[in-house]
Amino acid sequence: xxxxxxxxxxxxxxxxxxxxxxxxxxxxxxxxxxxxxxxxxxxxxxxxxxxxxxxxxxxxxxxxxxxxxxxxxxxxxxxxxxxxxxxxxxxxxxxxxxxxxxxxxxxxxxxxxxxxxxxxxxxxxxxxxxxxxxxxxxxxxxxxxxxxxxxxxxxxxxxxxxxxxxxxxxxxxxxxxxxxxxxxxxxxxxxxxxxxxxxxxxxxxxxxxxxxxxxxxxxxxxxxxxxxxxxxxxxxxxxxxxxxxxxxxxxxxxxxxxxxxxxxxxxxxxxxxxxxxxxxxxxxxxxxxxxxxxxxxxxxxxxxxxxxxxxxxxxxx
Ligand SMILES: [Ca+2]
Numbered sequence: 001x002x003x004x005x006x007x008x009x010x011x012x013x014x015x016x017x018x019x020x021x022x023x024x025x026x027x028x029x030x031x032x033x034x035x036x037x038x039x040x041x042x043x044x045x046x047x048x049x050x051x052x053x054x055x056x057x058x059x060x061x062x063x064x065x066x067x068x069x070x071x072x073x074x075x076x077x078x079x080x081x082x083x084x085x086x087x088x089x090x091x092x093x094x095x096x097x098x099x100x101x102x103x104x105x106x107x108x109x110x111x112x113x114x115x116x117x118x119x120x121x122x123x124x125x126x127x128x129x130x131x132x133x134x135x136x137x138x139x140x141x142x143x144x145x146x147x148x149x150x151x152x153x154x155x156x157x158x159x160x161x162x163x164x165x166x167x168x169x170x171x172x173x174x175x176x177x178x179x180x181x182x183x184x185x186x187x188x189x190x191x192x193x194x195x196x197x198x199x200x201x202x203x204x205x206x207x208x209x210x211x212x213x214x215x216x217x218x219x220x221x222x223x224x225x226x227x228x229x230x231x232x233x234x235x236x237x238x239x240x241x242x243x244x245x246x247x248x249x250x251x252x253x254x255x256x257x258x259x260x261x262x263x264x265x266x267x268x269x270x271x272x273x274x275x276x277x278x279x280x281x282x283x284x285x286x287x288x289x290x291x292x293x294x295x296x297x298x299x300x301x302x303x304x305x306x307x308x309x310x311x312x313x314x315x316x317x
Pocket of ligand 1: 090121122123124125149152
């Protein structure tokens with residue numbers, strides 16, 4: 001699924017991508033540093049930042065070099081899972097920042113930071129949120145804002161969404177699109193069927209020109225396994241053409257999805273952005289049915305009248 005983004009108008013960024021077998025030598029990756037409690041599991045084709053069976057862990061994975069470029073896409077394939085029941089946490093972070101490998105309280109990394117932080121948060125520190133967990137919180141920081149763990153970073157986020165990415169049978173996919181001075185978008189797919197939901201959208205986005213890609217996680221008494229399975233980074237040579245194509249694909253997918261929901265008697269996806277268009281289709285279909293029903297009833301009534309007239313004629317003669 002992660003290869004889908006590569007198309008005309010784009011080129012692969014190999015030194016910012018990662019996939020099985022992960023290591024170029026027995027203990028070294030050519031383009032990525034990993035450390036802390038991070039464990040490379042080649043048999044299961046995953047890199048675990050932390051594990052569910054061990055408390056108080058901290059793991060990281062950072063690119064050795066900063067990504068330079070003003071238009072790129074990063075696709076992430078991951079799994080968050082555990083066996084500790086309702087008490088689990090805390091989630092993991094994806095970073096695009098000017099600094100790296102500095103430990104701190106934000107999913108194992110420091111704050112404030114300069115750049116992008118996306119937090120796949122599975123531990124609800126505040127109980128006053130009007131939304132469900134797990135929650136994906138997207139932050140763009142210029143190096144001046146602190147992250148407030150007690151409110152799950154709700155202050156200062158540029159967007160976010162609830163997402164049921166934990167303990168699923170299939171991996172979860174997240175996509176970050178960035179085009180300087182244009183937009184930054186975070187989308188997620190959890191159903192294993194390439195159905196994407198837009199989680200955050202930022203207009204006129206500006207990130208630092210150089211940023212290290214990173215993943216960090218830390219746990220306390222609550223634990224979980226945070227697995228990074230694949231990272232695919234792509235540079236865009238024609239961002240406008242790319243975005244048009246992606247918007248078109250999302251539009252088609254959402255119309256199909258919303259129609260399917262309607263026929264199943266389910267609700268529309270409020271984040272799809274295509275509610276109005278799908279609703280028009282449904283209303284149009286219902287209108288056609290009503291017109292057809294009306295024509296049929298008029299025809300039926302005429303048949304009944306003719307029949308009664310016929311019977312009466314027979315009786316009279
Ligand atoms: Ca939290």
